[in-house]
Amino acid sequence: TSDKGEIKHPLAARARRATLTVGEGEDAQEFTIRLGHLDPINETSGVQGRLTNLGFNCGRIDGVLGPRTIGAIQEFQKSQGMKPSGDLDEKIRQTLEKVHEDKAGAS
Numbered sequence: 001t002s003d004k005g006e007i008k009h010p011l012a013a014r015a016r017r018a019t020l021t022v023g024e025g026e027d028a029q030e031f032t033i034r035l036g037h038l039d040p041i042n043e044t045s046g047v048q049g050r051l052t053n054l055g056f057n058c059g060r061i062d063g064v065l066g067p068r069t070i071g072a073i074q075e076f077q078k079s080q081g082m083k084p085s086g087d088l089d090e091k092i093r094q095t096l097e098k099v100h101e102d103k104a105g106a107s
Helices: 042-052 067-079 088-106
Strands: 017-022 027-036
Touching: 042 067, 042 088, 067 088
Parallel strands: none
Antiparallel strands: 017 027
């Protein structure tokens, strides 16, 4: 991994799953990764996934609107020049979806 913990490895353009193995031997752990998948924006887990992709740490993507997710929403709101209320309303969902799509298109 890089100094930021990033993993870079080429994948086939049509790949939809990957397996990541961390460690070796008996200590190895395998993780199945769904590529190109996000839950819908109207689900809290979909909001969490997009916030995480944009670098806003909301903790584990678990569908729970807890303190870390609310904090990530507030940081996102600040980054967009919005009042950092932490509310997960339709305006936030629309803004988050647009920013996420714009960033994905730029990659």
